Amino acid sequence: MNDFFGTWMTRWMLGGLVLLGLSGCRLEPTRWNADIALPLVDATWGWSEFLGDTLGEVTSGSPGVLRFQGKVAEVPLDELTLLPDTLVENVLSPAFAGGPFEVPPGAVLLDEQQDIVFQGIEQEFTRMTLEEGKIAYRVRSKTNGYVQLRYDFPSVTIGGVPVVLDVVLPPSTDGGSQIEEGEIDLASATIDFTGASGTEVNRINSNLRIGTPADIPYTALVYGTDSIDVQMLFTGLTVADVEGYFGQINIDLNESADLFDAERFPSGAISAMPSQANLTVHNMMGADLAFWIESLELAGEAIDHPAMGMEQVLARADWSTDPPAADAWELDLLACTPNLFEALGALPASVAVDGMLQLNPLGDVTAGHDYLRASDPPYVSLDLELPLSVGVSGLVIREEVIVEARSMPGFVGELVVRLTHDFPVEWTVNGRFDAHAFGPGPEFSATMPVGSESIELRLPVDAERLAKGGTLPIELHLDTDGAVPFSGFETVRMQLALEGQIQAVIE
Amino acid sequence: MKALWIIGAWCLATAAFGQQVEECSFHPAGVSYAVEGMHRSDVLTNGFLRAFLVGGLLEPAEIEGIRHRMEVPGEGHLGVSAGHALSWHGVVGPAGRVPRVELASRGQMSAGVTEGLFSLVFQGNAPDLGQTLDLAPARVQWLQWNRLAFGLGNAEGTSFVDVGLYQAAWGADGAIGSGAFYVSEGVDALAVGMEAELDFWERAGWGLGLDVRHQWGEERWWALEVKDFGVVRYGEGERVVADTGLVTTGLPWSGPGWTVEGVQEEGFGEALWARKRVGEGWQLLPARAVVRAGTSWSDGWGGEAAVTWGGWMPRPRLDVRVQWSPSAEWGVELGAIAGGWGLVRPVVGLAHGTTSGRWAVVWDDPVGSVSANGLGRGASVVWSRNL
Numbered sequence: 001m002n003d004f005f006g007t008w009m010t011r012w013m014l015g016g017l018v019l020l021g022l023s024g025c026r027l028e029p030t031r032w033n034a035d036i037a038l039p040l041v042d043a044t045w046g047w048s049e050f051l052g053d054t055l056g057e058v059t060s061g062s063p064g065v066l067r068f069q070g071k072v073a074e075v076p077l078d079e080l081t082l083l084p085d086t087l088v089e090n091v092l093s094p095a096f097a098g099g100p101f102e103v104p105p106g107a108v109l110l111d112e113q114q115d116i117v118f119q120g121i122e123q124e125f126t127r128m129t130l131e132e133g134k135i136a137y138r139v140r141s142k143t144n145g146y147v148q149l150r151y152d153f154p155s156v157t158i159g160g161v162p163v164v165l166d167v168v169l170p171p172s173t174d175g176g177s178q179i180e181e182g183e184i185d186l187a188s189a190t191i192d193f194t195g196a197s198g199t200e201v202n203r204i205n206s207n208l209r210i211g212t213p214a215d216i217p218y219t220a221l222v223y224g225t226d227s228i229d230v231q232m233l234f235t236g237l238t239v240a241d242v243e244g245y246f247g248q249i250n251i252d253l254n255e256s257a258d259l260f261d262a263e264r265f266p267s268g269a270i271s272a273m274p275s276q277a278n279l280t281v282h283n284m285m286g287a288d289l290a291f292w293i294e295s296l297e298l299a300g301e302a303i304d305h306p307a308m309g310m311e312q313v314l315a316r317a318d319w320s321t322d323p324p325a326a327d328a329w330e331l332d333l334l335a336c337t338p339n340l341f342e343a344l345g346a347l348p349a350s351v352a353v354d355g356m357l358q359l360n361p362l363g364d365v366t367a368g369h370d371y372l373r374a375s376d377p378p379y380v381s382l383d384l385e386l387p388l389s390v391g392v393s394g395l396v397i398r399e400e401v402i403v404e405a406r407s408m409p410g411f412v413g414e415l416v417v418r419l420t421h422d423f424p425v426e427w428t429v430n431g432r433f434d435a436h437a438f439g440p441g442p443e444f445s446a447t448m449p450v451g452s453e454s455i456e457l458r459l460p461v462d463a464e465r466l467a468k469g470g471t472l473p474i475e476l477h478l479d480t481d482g483a484v485p486f487s488g489f490e491t492v493r494m495q496l497a498l499e500g501q502i503q504a505v506i507e
Numbered sequence: 508m509k510a511l512w513i514i515g516a517w518c519l520a521t522a523a524f525g526q527q528v529e530e531c532s533f534h535p536a537g538v539s540y541a542v543e544g545m546h547r548s549d550v551l552t553n554g555f556l557r558a559f560l561v562g563g564l565l566e567p568a569e570i571e572g573i574r575h576r577m578e579v580p581g582e583g584h585l586g587v588s589a590g591h592a593l594s595w596h597g598v599v600g601p602a603g604r605v606p607r608v609e610l611a612s613r614g615q616m617s618a619g620v621t622e623g624l625f626s627l628v629f630q631g632n633a634p635d636l637g638q639t640l641d642l643a644p645a646r647v648q649w650l651q652w653n654r655l656a657f658g659l660g661n662a663e664g665t666s667f668v669d670v671g672l673y674q675a676a677w678g679a680d681g682a683i684g685s686g687a688f689y690v691s692e693g694v695d696a697l698a699v700g701m702e703a704e705l706d707f708w709e710r711a712g713w714g715l716g717l718d719v720r721h722q723w724g725e726e727r728w729w730a731l732e733v734k735d736f737g738v739v740r741y742g743e744g745e746r747v748v749a750d751t752g753l754v755t756t757g758l759p760w761s762g763p764g765w766t767v768e769g770v771q772e773e774g775f776g777e778a779l780w781a782r783k784r785v786g787e788g789w790q791l792l793p794a795r796a797v798v799r800a801g802t803s804w805s806d807g808w809g810g811e812a813a814v815t816w817g818g819w820m821p822r823p824r825l826d827v828r829v830q831w832s833p834s835a836e837w838g839v840e841l842g843a844i845a846g847g848w849g850l851v852r853p854v855v856g857l858a859h860g861t862t863s864g865r866w867a868v869v870w871d872d873p874v875g876s877v878s879a880n881g882l883g884r885g886a887s888v889v890w891s892r893n894l
Binding site: 027029506 | 563565629630634690
């Protein structure tokens with residue numbers, strides 16, 4: 001019945017429809033032309049795009065004033081905030097040969113207090129709170145009987161509750177082993193590093209008890225070759241805060257950073273002078289800090305300052321107040337020789353600073369009461385106030401816009417480039433559309449006068465080039481006649497649109 | 508013989524364009540076979556449809572003309588149907604009832620689109636910069652079904668009830684619930700949004716439906732008819748859902764929403780179109796209701812008028828016919844149809860009785876059918892004979 005309905009009847013019906021509706025058969029593809037106009041890309045470049053997006057805020061005015069007040073760098077203190085892994089292993093073996101010896105339920109084979117010494121730590125820690133970390137444990141028994149293991153860590157507490165590992169292993173048979181593995185999460189755990197005596201450093205108090213469980217009526221048969229092995233790995237320990245004596249750690253301050261990408265800023269000079277530029281080092285750590293800035297270089301050119309090469313000592317922060325009272329040291333960047341901002345105006349590719357930082361230059365003056373909160377390390381802040389009265393000479397800025405590949409079969413038309421800006425100076429722009437696999441396209445060039453509404457350029461483009469996608473590299477050229485007041489909110493805007501005709505085809 | 512002509516004329520009239528293939532009431536016991544097909548639109552010309560289906564260039568002038576016709580209602584419609592039916596009518600039984608059996612097959616498609624959607628597809632958006640193109644409401648429905656019906660009628664065949672077993676072999680139902688497309692005059696801003704859903708079901712479904720007719724009067728009569736009143740439970744299929752919106756002056760490089768980076772990422776399209784398998788469900792048959800009235804004058808003249816609702820037609824359809832039978836063997840009719848998927852157009856019919864049976868042919872819009880500028884064509888042929 002289904003065949004009858006689904007084939008014979010349907011074919012009759014569809015055959016009639018075709019005969020009536022088409023009066024013939026399909027002879028060629030169906031085609032029509034549609035005119036399309038679509039915006040593709042809207043790219044805007046302002047001061048933050050040209051010079052970086054951490055400029056701070058610009059106040060309105062003529063000229064506008066760029067203000068930045070904030071943290072620009074933190075001193076890394078991995079020695080204090082990242083603890084190396086520590087492995088503790090206990091192996092219990094009978095002190096006899098032969099066997100078996102019967103061990104009744106409830107028997108204690110080992111009950112031992114231990115101080116676990118954390119390895120690889122040069123500092124003398126007395127207490128810390130962990131941001132994260134864990135104990136990875138592995139317990140192995142080769143005993144023909146139930147084994148109960150209880151590992152107490154009274155020095156390690158989470159929410160005031162000591163961490164405990166309590167494991168019961170079933171009997172191992174035929175010379176095999178019973179193994180249990182797992183992890184104990186130590187996130188937010190507090191660790192007392194003074195050991196069982198309360199006067200030590202870098203060690204925690206623990207108690208290991210191994211025996212047979214009293215609540216399981218099973219008599220273990222112990223041979224001289226049996227063993228119980230316990231491994232505890234403290235791993236991934238990251239510090240939230242820490243106390244103790246941190247030692248006289250020396251930290252190299254050999255840092256460098258990229259400033260102006262020569263590919264993006266191939267030439268030109270900018271003249272702008274801040275009214276205020278102070279760099280401040282803040283010591284938020286409960287430990288004394290000393291540092292030396294040996295050298296500062298912009299693109300290889302040395303910048304000098306009266307404070308350079310001199311030891312600066314910052315006293316420890318007082319964490320008994322809220323907020324903590326921190327010592328700070330301030331450097332007036334306008335006192336640099338040659339002028340730091342004139343050197344920056346030449347668009348240097350990089351900046352490099354060389355120096356050293358030392359903890360506790362005076363030694364353990366507090367008898368082991370240094371303190372660090374990991375989220376508040378020593379840091380460097382910048383206080384900059386720059387009136388945007390800027391002179392520009394021969395500045396060239398390169399940008400590149402991506403035109404994504406799109407399938408538009410049969411398209412013939414133009415890539416429309418519209419440029420607008422509201423800078424108080426004239427820009428010139430040149431560029432081209434480079435379709436992938438087609439190579440550079442014809443170049444265009446235009447001048448954008450002050451106050452011009454829009455500059456429109458049309459580049460021929462077809463379906464093949466659109467299918468490949470491409471890039472539209474442009475160069476923006478800027479010159480000013482001396483210093484010009486800018487508001488800081490000026491932008492250059494480039495919009496790409498596609499206009500043309502597409503031939504739709506149904507095969 | 509006169510009664511036979513009246514019955515034949517009624518068969519001929521109701522088998523006209525746009526209607527389901529009709530059974531031909533014919534007594535004493537008889538058999539009839541009817542086949543029909545049509546396409547009808549209020550905006551799309553025969554030339555456009557032919558070029559679209561057979562191939563070739565869709566001329567801009569033709570497309571502009573279609574759009575011009577869509578301007579005032581703001582939308583256009585197209586209906587396509589084809590089918591055939593084999594009917595048998597038994598002898599009058601003791602209670603005056605006539606057993607009826609029909610085996611039929613039919614496919615029907617109905618589509619309606621807005622001027623905005625049509626122009627966006629066939630003209631592009633450039634001619635309408637600065638204007639919002641409405642993409643909704645738009646709907647496409649398609650159903651192909653087969654029907655085996657059993658029923659009882661009166662001796663004259665003017666009143667009957669048929670219960671049909673339906674097999675829906677294939678169907679689709681899609682709609683754009685809301686949607687708009689806008690590009691600013693300066694081609695520097697684009698806004699598009701669309702909510703759409705399209706269901707296909709490819710596995711056969713089964714259902715039940717009723718055909719009912721009751722007539723009051725003989726010389727001057729009127730009748731109520733209900734056709735294909737029922738549902739089918741269709742099989743599994745696929746659903747495509749689009750629900751997206753974009754307002755942009757061009758895609759920015761990165762960030763939330765649509766970006767140059769985002770559209771190049773694998774799987775971006777899946778966020779715009781969701782495809783999923785759907786299980787079984789119910790689908791209403793394209794039921795129709797007809798109010799029909801007719802009269803017979805002297806010397807073989809008669810007249811009839813009918814109003815039809817439903818059947819996926821966007822508007823009710825009005826048929827008016829005048830019939831004349833100069834002899835027992837020949838009959839002709841002339842009328843007009845308005846509404847449904849199309850505009851006002853004429854309809855002509857011819858009936859001829861031979862020794863092998865009676866033939867009735869109805870030609871919908873005979874002038875437009877042969878013209879590229881016509882808005883559709885349709886015909887039905889009914890053959891019937893006594894057993």
